[in-house]
Amino acid sequence: MTIPDYQALMLPVLKTASDGKEYKFSQLVEELADQFNLTTEERNELLPSGSQAIFTNRVGWARSYLKQADLLATPKRGFLRITQKGIELLSKDPIKIDISVLERYPEFIEFRNRKKDKNESLIEASGLESNLTPEDSLASAYNKLRSALEAEILSAIKDASPSFFERLVVDLLVKMGYGGSRQDAGKALGKSGDGGIDGIINEDRLGLDVIYIQAKRWEGVVGRPEIQKFAGALQGQRARKGVFITTSSFSKEAKEYASFIDTKIILIDGEQLSRLMAEHNVGVSIVGQYEVKKLDSDYFDNE
Known part of the structure; x- marks a missing residue:
């Protein structure tokens, strides 16, 4: 089957955590992979950068956004558990959970607004604008990743001694x-x-x-x-x-x-x-690098 996107994973992630136990992230990934009957190839399929499995990456994004909406909490590094808000949402038996659902929570709206550039047109965190050039899309994707990283860094700092x-x-x-x-x-x-x-x-x-x-x-x-x-x-x-x-x-x-x-x-x-x-690469590690290249006009001028 096709690997589900990160929004399609939000409800399964929350349901898996609904028993109130603390889940290690790697354990959550394996349980969800079993739920979706993913093949070994699908579980191991990597991102273009080769830095991480696609499915693991998408589960991570689902977890991150659920956390920003205060539906999940991280009691300790590498673990997660459901919050009271998460339990209340599941009690309503939602058909799905996606960005539009998360936007009902002020914590998630605050997270989104905190990273918006007041001086430029806004790119919604739910996806890239369709009218962007490839360069704009790449820059927007980078900023989205960077914003999520910075939010995680700040959360880790506050949890530190x-x-x-x-x-x-x-x-x-x-x-x-x-x-x-x-x-x-x-x-x-x-x-x-x-x-x-x-x-x-x-x-x-x-x-x-x-x-x-x-x-x-x-x-x-x-x-x-x-x-x-x-x-x-x-x-x-x-x-x-x-x-x-x-x-x-x-x-x-x-x-x-x-x-x-x-x-x-x-x-x-x-x-x-x-x-x-x-x-300045403090408390973070590089998981992938991309090079953007352009035509070398000088090379062809010598033809």
């Missing part, structure tokens, strides 16, 4: 060119604890200047008082530069305050943090 979060910040800053060696940077962060300052890291490998850091896993919006406290701590150290990193977001007042004070304070919220991690 405070000590791991500190190490994560060090890894990112070093990958971005700050702090000199990983060992030096690791010694700096988490050692100060002085009036709202979590650590100090070199701005460059020579240590010509330093940057003071506040790195906090935060649930609510970070307001102006927290930034004022950090600014005061910087002034107490006669510091000129600081970075405030959080897993949540900053209020409008906090951003305005940071923009007009003399001390340079950079605010990095959860979305920007996950974006920087993806950009």
Whole structure:
């Protein structure tokens, strides 16, 4: 049979998890493959990149979108379970679950809207626009994958321990060119604890200047008082530069305050943090690469 698309897999995924057990993702894939009576060839058929089985990839997308709608939860890495909302949806005996069903949930709408570019025409996450050129389609597909990855990164960061979060910040800053060696940077962060300052890291490998850091896993919006406290701590150290990193977001007042004070304070919220991690390959791995080629006119000009 034809390998089902990811939307056709949403209802089977949720039904499989309806017993309330925690399912390992690989176990879920095998159970669904059995339900659909997939052949060995169909189970092992790979994506064009050769990085993953098509069926596994599609089950992953179904799981990801169900999670964004809060119909599934991930109690621990690599596992999933159904939520109360998922149970309530199944109690209505739906014929199918697809993007149109997920759009009834504010959590999914928030996920979709969070990644939309306000300055360009929007491409719906349910599929690529039919009037796009191949290049546009490729770019849209890349952005869709990148947005999903960044959402997963941020979720993993929030589930991590405070000590791991500190190490994560060090890894990112070093990958971005700050702090000199990983060992030096690791010694700096988490050692100060002085009036709202979590650590100090070199701005460059020579240590010509330093940057003071506040790195906090935060649930609510970070307001102006927290930034004022950090600014005061910087002034107490006669510091000129600081970075405030959080897993949540900053209020409008906090951003305005940071923009007009003399001390340079950079605010990095959860979305920007996950974006920087993806950009600098921190906490992610490359599963496939594609090359887009064009005609070499110079080559043919010599004909």
